[in-house]
Amino acid sequence: MLPRLPQPCSPRRGFTLIELLVVIAVIALLVGLLLPALKGARETARKTVCLTNQRSILSVLALYADDSKRYIPRECGSGHFTIPAVPLDSTPTPAANERLDISWPFNLRPYLDQRASTEDKTGGLDDDQFAKAPYYHDPARAIDAHNVHYVDNGLKFASRGVLASGTKPPGPLDLVQLPDRTIYLTCFTDDSDHLRSNAWFSASSSTLYISQFYDLWSLTNVTGSTSGAILDVSRAQRTSNGRHAGSTNAGWFDGHATTVKPSALLDLANWDDGDYRQ
Numbered sequence: 001m002l003p004r005l006p007q008p009c010s011p012r013r014g015f016t017l018i019e020l021l022v023v024i025a026v027i028a029l030l031v032g033l034l035l036p037a038l039k040g041a042r043e044t045a046r047k048t049v050c051l052t053n054q055r056s057i058l059s060v061l062a063l064y065a066d067d068s069k070r071y072i073p074r075e076c077g078s079g080h081f082t083i084p085a086v087p088l089d090s091t092p093t094p095a096a097n098e099r100l101d102i103s104w105p106f107n108l109r110p111y112l113d114q115r116a117s118t119e120d121k122t123g124g125l126d127d128d129q130f131a132k133a134p135y136y137h138d139p140a141r142a143i144d145a146h147n148v149h150y151v152d153n154g155l156k157f158a159s160r161g162v163l164a165s166g167t168k169p170p171g172p173l174d175l176v177q178l179p180d181r182t183i184y185l186t187c188f189t190d191d192s193d194h195l196r197s198n199a200w201f202s203a204s205s206s207t208l209y210i211s212q213f214y215d216l217w218s219l220t221n222v223t224g225s226t227s228g229a230i231l232d233v234s235r236a237q238r239t240s241n242g243r244h245a246g247s248t249n250a251g252w253f254d255g256h257a258t259t260v261k262p263s264a265l266l267d268l269a270n271w272d273d274g275d276y277r278q
Contacts, residue, residue, distance in 0.1 A: 043140070050138045051258075058256075070174050071083060074170050075154025075216075076154070076215060080101065082170060085107055105133075123206075123208060128147075148211070152184055153216055163268070179252065183270050189240040
């Protein structure tokens with residue numbers, strides 16, 4: 001029996017140009033379909049982290065109230081100075097512009113981070129200006145000089161829906177009449193032109209000093225201006241009403257946090273705590 005001779009191999013057929021173009025087109029189509037989904041997933045994840053951070057802040061706000069005769073931080077830097085943020089005899093000695101009422105970023109921080117302290121104006125953590133405070137960061141916010149990405153309700157009302165002059169000092173949580181319908185916390189606006197950071201603080205500012213700027217006390221802090229730029233930076237807008245896919249996150253006095261439409265922030269009824277004492 002003769003041995004079987006090896007069969008000649010048929011040449012391999014490569015892809016034609018048309019086939020390659022079809023494959024590339026299919027890949028491009030799949031990428032085009034997947035990118036919006038991936039972008040949406042990232043936006044959802046960032047919004048969820050922001051909501052989680054707000055809920056954490058609100059949960060420790062309740063703990064702080066329990067430890068402080070029900071008093072909570074509101075507006076802190078106007079000079080009413082009723083409940084000091086740090087002991088007046090602390091070292092290093094607070095400067096005049098560091099003698100603040102309790103401030104939500106500063107005084108709630110030890111409840112979120114056991115390394116933090118309110119014993120002096122540095123706040124512990126090497127006077128970090130909140131750089132080591134991821135629980136105050138909104139991952140959807142553009143990176144700039146600010147390490148606190150939320151603002152609280154320091155608005156003072158004279159009657160339902162009518163703002164009073166002045167600001168809301170720290171007060172009892174129990175005086176908020178409709179805690180489930182009144183916003184305490186929301187997202188802080190972007191500061192792409194550095195208008196706020198350049199006016200408010202520098203690299204040498206203490207952590208306590210920086211903490212005083214993240215509250216709302218005037219109408220334009222909430223609504224912004226429709227008649228041109230606001231020259232007084234203290235009255236410039238501080239809310240972000242469209243960061244999360246056209247909406248924003250808000251935390252309420254009762255402890256829940258939700259995503260709301262911009263119109264919810266513009267409605268003063270959602271900021272009115274019902275405590276009209278003058």
